[in-house]
Structures are given as structure tokens and as C-alpha cells.
Amino acid sequence: MTSRQMVLGMQFSGGYGAEPGAWRLPGANLNSYTDMDQFVRYAHSAERGKVQLLFIADTPVLDMDLTHHAPRQAIDPMLLLTVLARETERIGLVTTASTTFNEPYNLARQFKALDVISHGRAGWNAVTTSTPAAAANFGSSVPPRAEKYERAHEVIQIVQALWGSWEKDALLLDVEGKRYADMDKIQPVNLQGRHVASRGPLPIPPSEQGQPVIFQAGGGGYGLELAGRYASGVYANPYTIEDARAQREALRDAAKRAGRNPDEVKMLAGFMPTIASSREAALERRRFLDEVVDLHQRVRYLGTMIGLPLDPDQLDQPLMAQQLADAMPSPHDPRSVRALEVAREGWTLRDVLAHGVIDYHPVVAGTAADVADHMQEWFEAGACDGFSIALDGFHDGYDAFVDQVAPILQERGLFHEDYEGTTLRENLGAHEQYGLDLRLSQQARA
Amino acid sequence: MTSRQMVLGMQFSGGYGAEPGAWRLPGANLNSYTDMDQFVRYAHSAERGKVQLLFIADTPVLDMDLTHHAPRQAIDPMLLLTVLARETERIGLVTTASTTFNEPYNLARQFKALDVISHGRAGWNAVTTSTPAAAANFGSSVPPRAEKYERAHEVIQIVQALWGSWEKDALLLDVEGKRYADMDKIQPVNLQGRHVASRGPLPIPPSEQGQPVIFQAGGGGYGLELAGRYASGVYANPYTIEDARAQREALRDAAKRAGRNPDEVKMLAGFMPTIASSREAALERRRFLDEVVDLHQRVRYLGTMIGLPLDPDQLDQPLMAQQLADAMPSPHDPRSVRALEVAREGWTLRDVLAHGVIDYHPVVAGTAADVADHMQEWFEAGACDGFSIALDGFHDGYDAFVDQVAPILQERGLFHEDYEGTTLRENLGAHEQYGLDLRLSQQARA
Numbered sequence: 072m073t074s075r076q077m078v079l080g081m082q083f084s085g086g087y088g089a090e091p092g093a094w095r096l097p098g099a100n101l102n103s104y105t106d107m108d109q110f111v112r113y114a115h116s117a118e119r120g121k122v123q124l125l126f127i128a129d130t131p132v133l134d135m136d137l138t139h140h141a142p143r144q145a146i147d148p149m150l151l152l153t154v155l156a157r158e159t160e161r162i163g164l165v166t167t168a169s170t171t172f173n174e175p176y177n178l179a180r181q182f183k184a185l186d187v188i189s190h191g192r193a194g195w196n197a198v199t200t201s202t203p204a205a206a207a208n209f210g211s212s213v214p215p216r217a218e219k220y221e222r223a224h225e226v227i228q229i230v231q232a233l234w235g236s237w238e239k240d241a242l243l244l245d246v247e248g249k250r251y252a253d254m255d256k257i258q259p260v261n262l263q264g265r266h267v268a269s270r271g272p273l274p275i276p277p278s279e280q281g282q283p284v285i286f287q288a289g290g291g292g293y294g295l296e297l298a299g300r301y302a303s304g305v306y307a308n309p310y311t312i313e314d315a316r317a318q319r320e321a322l323r324d325a326a327k328r329a330g331r332n333p334d335e336v337k338m339l340a341g342f343m344p345t346i347a348s349s350r351e352a353a354l355e356r357r358r359f360l361d362e363v364v365d366l367h368q369r370v371r372y373l374g375t376m377i378g379l380p381l382d383p384d385q386l387d388q389p390l391m392a393q394q395l396a397d398a399m400p401s402p403h404d405p406r407s408v409r410a411l412e413v414a415r416e417g418w419t420l421r422d423v424l425a426h427g428v429i430d431y432h433p434v435v436a437g438t439a440a441d442v443a444d445h446m447q448e449w450f451e452a453g454a455c456d457g458f459s460i461a462l463d464g465f466h467d468g469y470d471a472f473v474d475q476v477a478p479i480l481q482e483r484g485l486f487h488e489d490y491e492g493t494t495l496r497e498n499l500g501a502h503e504q505y506g507l508d509l510r511l512s513q514q515a516r517a
Numbered sequence: 518m519t520s521r522q523m524v525l526g527m528q529f530s531g532g533y534g535a536e537p538g539a540w541r542l543p544g545a546n547l548n549s550y551t552d553m554d555q556f557v558r559y560a561h562s563a564e565r566g567k568v569q570l571l572f573i574a575d576t577p578v579l580d581m582d583l584t585h586h587a588p589r590q591a592i593d594p595m596l597l598l599t600v601l602a603r604e605t606e607r608i609g610l611v612t613t614a615s616t617t618f619n620e621p622y623n624l625a626r627q628f629k630a631l632d633v634i635s636h637g638r639a640g641w642n643a644v645t646t647s648t649p650a651a652a653a654n655f656g657s658s659v660p661p662r663a664e665k666y667e668r669a670h671e672v673i674q675i676v677q678a679l680w681g682s683w684e685k686d687a688l689l690l691d692v693e694g695k696r697y698a699d700m701d702k703i704q705p706v707n708l709q710g711r712h713v714a715s716r717g718p719l720p721i722p723p724s725e726q727g728q729p730v731i732f733q734a735g736g737g738g739y740g741l742e743l744a745g746r747y748a749s750g751v752y753a754n755p756y757t758i759e760d761a762r763a764q765r766e767a768l769r770d771a772a773k774r775a776g777r778n779p780d781e782v783k784m785l786a787g788f789m790p791t792i793a794s795s796r797e798a799a800l801e802r803r804r805f806l807d808e809v810v811d812l813h814q815r816v817r818y819l820g821t822m823i824g825l826p827l828d829p830d831q832l833d834q835p836l837m838a839q840q841l842a843d844a845m846p847s848p849h850d851p852r853s854v855r856a857l858e859v860a861r862e863g864w865t866l867r868d869v870l871a872h873g874v875i876d877y878h879p880v881v882a883g884t885a886a887d888v889a890d891h892m893q894e895w896f897e898a899g900a901c902d903g904f905s906i907a908l909d910g911f912h913d914g915y916d917a918f919v920d921q922v923a924p925i926l927q928e929r930g931l932f933h934e935d936y937e938g939t940t941l942r943e944n945l946g947a948h949e950q951y952g953l954d955l956r957l958s959q960q961a962r963a
């Protein structure tokens with residue numbers, strides 16, 4: 072099998088599922104936010120399905136109202152991934168950590184330790200953090216974008232240099248010769264940037280993959296440049312195939328500009344499937360999830376998406392003929408075309424919303440085959456190199472994906488039958504790198 | 518049993534043992550530095566022995582020569598304790614983290630997450646970090662002591678306030694009522710110091726013990742004040758009973774000055790036992806450990822301790838009669854009295870050193886009963902509330918302590934027969950505290 076296959080990552084959120092109402096699903100464990108056993112169970116399921124990686128998005132802030140919704144984030148991503156490192160064997164372990172509100176030495180140490188503990192399966196999604204409330208947790212405000220990204224470049228370079236501060240054969244462990252390590256091969260990095268600096272070395276030897284893999288997400292032109300230089304994987308949020316292809320081309324161009332082979336950078340498109348025995352069953356599940364959502368507000372927003380003043384009283388009715396005639400997708404929200412498409416099928420407004428037309432990723436609510444079809448269409452259209460999958464509810468969603476969707480993708484030759492190796496680099500097809508990328512430093516010198 | 522009993526903590530260092538040559542001991546796993554399974558094994562042993570806590574000292578720097586010595590520190594203490602949290606049930610999990618080179622929000626989040634994952638067994642040894650090479654890893658230098666400790670007070674208060682930012686019954690988990698949490702009971706802390714600030718709240722509910730326990734170590738008068746205010750446990754390094762009693766009295770006075778009951782603060786004295794079938798066997802083990810130590814340098818230092826110019830050529834001879842007559846313990850090193858005592862017994866200089874007279878804790882090299890006798894003597898003299906035990910080599914030292922020393926202490930009524938409860942607070946006899954200590958804030962207001 073030499074044809075291109077997709078990379079799959081599973082998003083871990085607060086523990087219940089990507090939908091804020093997932094904690095109420097019948098069968099869900101109400102303590103999933105704090106109960107690590109639940110996460111282990113989902114990780115085992117994903118690993119059984121040969122999923123390449125788990126991903127924990129993170130922003131250092133609690134900025135949501137928990138009255139009706141469970142937390143969107145994990146209590147602590149590094150600790151959670153450490154738990155999973157011990158209880159899984161092949162799956163990659165990736166989390167976001169802020170380049171703005173962490174010191175490079177602390178980042179380098181924890182990610183490298185995770186990489187060693189997991190035997191070469193760690194990845195770092197390096198983001199700058201743009202939430203003012205997160206900045207306030209550090210007694211700070213969000214710096215101007217240019218400054219924030221200048222610091223991000225410095226932080227990533229120092230972290231990678233620290234990762235490479237032990238040569239691969241520095242450890243000797245020679246009992247007879249009484250030599251533990253070769254200190255000529257453990258060297259300081261002595262890097263001084265405008266924003267951050269570190270002397271090193273880090274107290275950590277290489278892992279089975281050398282050092283963790285870099286991921287990146289968002290941030291416009293600045294983010295693209297960061298991704299083009301350092302990332303092996305990029306999280307993206309396109310809503311349409313066209314949008315996704317454009318984002319992927321821009322990313323590949325950014326990699327080329329940095330002197331890299333664009334195939335080294337995989338774009339993972341966010342995707343939220345609801346997997347059920349039928350489309351109707353999927354909608355029923357999503358209507359239940361929507362019970363904690365402010366649907367009146369959503370109806371109004373749906374109105375702005377399709378160019379109509381909509382009244383929440385119409386929630387349980389479909390659009391009327393005149394409304395359908397007047398409706399026009401808004402050019403300001405890429406989800407509008409699909410929203411109107413679904414409305415035209417005659418669903419009530421509640422059901423239009425249950426299709427997930429206002430969710431933060433494209434939603435497919437239907438059978439495993441519907442979900443696989445969508446993924447195949449995107450993948451074959453060159454819209455992405457894989458998907459970052461946010462399952463609506465975890466307690467049954469992981470098994471549904473692994474037992475029903477993954478096998479279809481495998482049958483169609485779109486997804487690997489087994490892990491290629493034991494490290495994240497091997498399973499992601501990420502190039503070898505140890506320490507700084509020398510191609511980049513040569514450019515900087517030139 | 519109402520009489521006072523001792524608190525025992527086991528020091529975890531790089532993974533081999535407290536002696537830098539422990540990695541060479543026959544039977545030691547050469548990969549103990551990176552192999553978490555080893556640490557789990559030692560933690561299981563300690564827990565079998567009802568030891569109250571494990572302690573990881575830490576400074577964010579690799580500032581030692583690894584040519585002959587294994588690392589003194591763990592690759593990452595928070596990640597290592599997370600591993601142990603999952604694989605143990607009762608033992609406390611305590612690590613050092615710097616108040617100078619960490620943000621309070623990051624500290625608060627990771628320690629509280631560890632506390633939740635371990636079901637109420639986390640502790641934080643809050644130290645200011647005094648190593649210039651560690652500061653250089655953060656592109657910084659060590660601030661003047663007054664400033665460093667001013668920041669430490671702010672950091673600890675913000676961390677504790679963040680820990681208390683969820684009231685104990687904030688989580689509702691009411692499926693029918695569609696209410697996940699009571700947002701009136703999850704509040705920002707809005708603390709602004711001179712050095713650090715944070716808005717909060719933390720995204721983490723209380724643990725079984727509410728919040729982690731604070732420990733403290735070193736720092737002279739400034740350190741004492743910190744300990745008196747916040748600490749439930751203090752690591753100390755006395756070399757003699759007199760010194761220890763003075764340190765303990767000073768600590769109890771500091772607690773009283775802060776308006777606390779001095780029994781709330783336990784002083785743990787550092788102690789390094791080598792446990793063997795006889796004193797001669799213990800010395801043989803320590804002579805092997807000393808093979809990677811620069812004994813010529815130590816002989817010279819031994820000379821300054823006992824007021825004689827000593828020549829390394831005398832390494833394998835005892836002191837001569839004239840030397841013994843001229844010798845005088847140095848008033849500048851509290852270990853000198855014992856060094857001369859041992860020398861007077863007629864041992865060769867190599868064996869005097871093998872007694873551990875220059876180690877960084879008092880050493881007893883002998884049988885389990887010798888070790889227990891020493892601990893009993895110190896404890897009954899009011900020199901400490903317990904011990905922080907640094908075993909010379911872990912691979913057999915943990916079991917030796919647990920199977921041979923602990924039972925003697927238990928028989929003598931000096932050490933508990935079983936854990937008092939499931940949380941670190943219960944097992945340490947630490948008072949309940951949630952959020953900031955109100956007694957302190959009242960003082961501050963007064």
C-alpha cells in the first residue's frame with residue numbers, strides 16, 4: 072500500500088465529550104473530569120483503533136460558565152498525558168502549551184520527560200495564547216501579535232536546542248570503567264533572545280524518537296510562518312473543502328519558504344462526528360445534547376447566517392416557503408451555506424441546529440458510513456492530511472468510532488491497518504530531528 | 518497509642534540512590550534514571566512499610582558532573598509523582614518547586630491536579646532556589662534574598678487562594694436539573710502582589726484533602742518565617758542532636774509568631790542510613806560506593822575538619838598516635854566532632870570516610886538495629902518530628918529499610934502500624950486548610 076493515508080488524532084476535552092452537554096448522556100460517568108480511569112479507557116479504545124494520536128487543547132484559564140456545561144479542558148494536560156503514557160503503548164500524546172505564559176526551560180523539561188516516559192510519543196502544540204482572561208491569570212495582558220510571535224520563535228528554538236543538549240550517545244553506563252556519562256556530549260545551549268533565554272543543558276537524555284514533535288494551530292500569517300518552520304502537524308478549523316484546500320496550500324507554501332519539504336507538515340482538519348444507527352437517531356442524540364444549549368440565542372444567530380430575522384418561537388417549525396425564498400447565506404460565516412442547505416431539507420429549526428451547523432467544527436450526524444464518506448471526500452479532495460476528531464460524547468463515542476468508522480476507512484485503504492512503529496514520529500511520518508533544525512539555522516546565517 | 522510517633526519521608530533522587538555511586542551497585546538497574554517502573558517499585562516498597570511520604574528534591578538545573586556520578590535529581594518531579602499517584606494508594610507525594618522560577622498559576626494548577634489525581638496526597642516544598650546556574654536556565658540571576666522571599670510569600674498566598682477558588686460543594690452534577698456546577702461558588706481570586714498576580718479561578722475542584730500540603734526547606738531567618746506561616750512540614754539538615762533541637766525550637770517559635778499551634782509544623786531531619794548485616798558489611802558497601810568519589814580531595818577536607826594537614830597517601834592507614842594527639846574538631850563544620858570520634862576508633866582514613874562523616878546528612882552505616890537506635894535517640898531527644906531518609910542505594914535499600922528497620926521502630930512504638938487515613942493531611946496529622954489561612958489574613962488586616 073503506497074497510496075496516501077490519513078492521520079487521525081482524537082481530541083480530549085474535559086472528559087465527557089466535545090459537546091458541552093455530554094456530561095448528561097445516559098451512561099456517562101459524572102466524575103469524568105477528575106477521574107483519570109475514564110481517559111485511560113478512551114485512550115485504550117483509540118489505540119485499539121490504531122489512531123495515531125490523542126490531542127489536548129489547552130488555554131490556562133477557566134473562562135466558561137459551568138452552570139450547564141462541563142469544562143472544555145483537562146485539569147492539567149501534562150499530568151493527564153503522563154497518566155496515559157504509562158497505560159498505553161503506541162498512541163501519540165500531544166498537548167497545547169503556551170509560548171507566552173511558560174518559560175522555555177520548564178516547557179523543554181516537561182515535554183522531554185513526557186517523551187522519555189512514553190518511549191518517544193510526545194508532541195507539543197506550540198500556541199501563543201490569545202485569551203485576555205488567560206493573560207490575567209499571569210498578572211499580564213496579551214502582548215501585541217508581532218511581539219507574541221517573536222517570543223514564540225525564540226521559545227521554540229530554545230526548547231528544541233535544550234532537547235538536543237545531550238548527544239544521542241552521551242550516556243555510557245559503564246560500571247567497570249566507572250563512567251556514567253560523557254560530559255563532552257552534554258553541553259549548554261547558551262541561547263539569548265530578546266524575550267527569553269536559557270543556558271542549559273537539560274537534565275534529560277534522548278527518547279526513542281529523539282525529541283518531541285512540534286504541532287501548531289491558528290494565528291493567521293504569523294501562525295503560518297511558525298508552522299512552516301517548525302511544525303510536523305498543524306491543527307486547522309476549515310468549514311468547507313475549498314477553505315481547507317486553500318489553508319493547506321498556504322501551509323505547504325510556508326513550509327517551502329522555510330526550506331522544507333511540504334510533505335513534512337500534515338494538516339489535520341477539525342471534525343465532529345455524531346455516530347448512530349441512523350441519521351434520525353443521531354439527531355435525537357444531538358437534540359438531547361442541545362438541552363443545555365441556549366437555543367433561542369442560536370435561532371437568532373442562525374437567522375443572521377441565512378439573512379433572515381428569526382424568532383425563537385419558530386424553534387419547532389421548519390422555515391416557511393417565503394422565508395426559504397428570502398434566505399441567503401451570509402458571506403461572513405463559512406458555515407452559512409451548509410446551514411441553509413440543511414434548512415431547505417425541511418427540518419424544524421431545532422433540528423437544523425441539531426445538525427451542528429453552528430458548531431466549531433464541521434459536523435456529520437449520521438451513520439458510520441456517513442461519517443466515513445465525509446472523511447473520504449475531504450481527504451481525497453486534498454483538503455487535509457487527516458482529521459482532528461472531536462467526538463460528541465466520549466463514553467460511547469470512542470468505541471463507536473473505533474469499531475464502526477475506522478474499519479470502513481481501513482477497508483477503503485484510507486487509514487492504516489496498524490501502527491508503523493512505536494514512536495509518534497514513525498506513526499506520523501514525521502522527519503527525524505534532534506535539537507534545532509539545521510536547515511533553519513543555515514538560513515538564519517545566510 | 519497516644520504517645521508521639523515519627524513521620525517518615527523517603528527521598529527520591531535520580532533513581533539509583535542518594536549516594537552518587539549507587540548506579541554501579543550489583544543488581545541496580547542501569548536505566549533507573551529514565552525507567553519509571555523502578556520508582557514505582559520503590560514507592561510500593563515504601564507504602565508496604567507505611568512510610569508517610571515520598572519526597573523529590575529539585576532544582577531546575579543540571580549542575581553536576583555526570584562523568585562518574587548519576588544525576589542527583591529526577592527528570593521531572595511532577596511527572597514522576599503523577600506516575601506514582603496512579604500506582605500507589607496511601608503514600609504522600611511531595612516535591613520541591615521554585616517560587617522564583619515558576620508562575621503561581623502554573624504551580625497551583627499542577628499541584629492541585631496532582632492532588633486530585635492522587636485522591637488527596639500531594640504536597641509542595643516551596644523553596645526560593647539559590648543556585649545561579651538554575652537562574653541562568655531562565656535567562657536570569659538569583660534575586661537578592663529579601664526580594665526572593667517577598668516573592669515567595671506572594672506566590673504561596675496566590676497559589677493557596679487559587680486552590681480555594683472552588684467552594685467544596687461547587688460541583689452539582691445534577692443531570693435532571695441540568696446543572697453541572699454552581700458558579701456562585703467558583704470565584705476569581707484577583708490577587709495582585711508586587712512580583713506576581715493572578716485573577717483565577719483555577720479550573721480544578723477540591724481533592725479529598727481539600728488542597729495540597731505546604732512544605733519548606735532552608736533559607737535561614739527568611740525561610741523560618743515562611744515555614745512558620747505556611748508549612749506543615751519542614752526539611753532540615755542538622756548534623757547533631759543539639760543543632761536539631763535548636764532548629765526545631767526556632768521553627769516552633771516561628772509558627773507561634775504566625776499565630777499557629779507549633780505542633781502543626783513537623784520538622785523532618787535528613788538522614789542517610791546504610792543498612793547491612795553488620796557494621797563491617799555496611800562499610801564494605803560504602804567503600805564500593807566511594808569508588809567514584811574523589812577520596813584524595815576528601816582526605817584533605819577531613820584534615821581541615823580535624824585540624825591536621827592530611828596527605829592522601831595515608832588513605833589506607835589510620836591516624837597515627839601523634840596525629841590523634843594533635844587533632845581538634847573544627848568549629849566551622851558541625852560534622853567534625855563525629856569525624857574525629859570515628860577516627861579515634863582506629864579506622865583507616867578510607868574507612869573513616871566510608872562512615873559518611875562528610876556526607877550531606879548524618880550517616881549510620883550498620884545493622885537495622887543501629888539505624889533504629891539512632892532514629893530513636895534523635896526522636897526521643899526532641900531533635901525532630903521525623904526523618905527525611907536518603908537511602909544510599911534504592912534497588913535493595915528500600916526493602917531493607919521497610920523489612921528490617923520499620924518493624925523495629927513499630928515494635929518500639931515509635932512509628933505507626935498503619936496509615937491513619939487515605940490523604941496526606943490525615944497521615945501527616947496536618948491541620949485542615951482550604952484556600953488561604955484565615956488566621957494569617959486576619960493578622961495582616963490587624
Ligand SMILES: Cc1cc2nc3c(=O)[nH]c(=O)nc-3n(C[C@H](O)[C@H](O)[C@H](O)COP(=O)(O)O)c2cc1C
Nearest residue numbers: 128129130167198199200201288289290306307308
Ligand atoms: C484548530 C485550532 C486549535 C487551537 N488550539 C488552541 C489551544 O489549544 N489553545 C490556545 O490557546 N489556542 C488555540 N488556538 C488558537 C490559536 O493558537 C491562535 O491563538 C488564534 O488562532 C488567534 O491567533 P493569534 O495568536 O495571532 O491571536 C487554536 C486555533 C485553531 C485554529
Ligand SMILES: Cc1cc2nc3c(=O)[nH]c(=O)nc-3n(C[C@H](O)[C@H](O)[C@H](O)COP(=O)(O)O)c2cc1C
Nearest residue numbers: 574575576613644645646647734735736752753754
Ligand atoms: C533539607 C533541605 C532541603 C532543600 N531542598 C531544596 C530543593 O529541593 N531545591 C532547592 O532549590 N533548594 C533546596 N534547599 C535549599 C533552600 O531552599 C535554600 O535555598 C537554601 O537553604 C539557601 O537559602 P536562600 O534561599 O535564602 O538563599 C534545601 C535546603 C535544605 C536545608
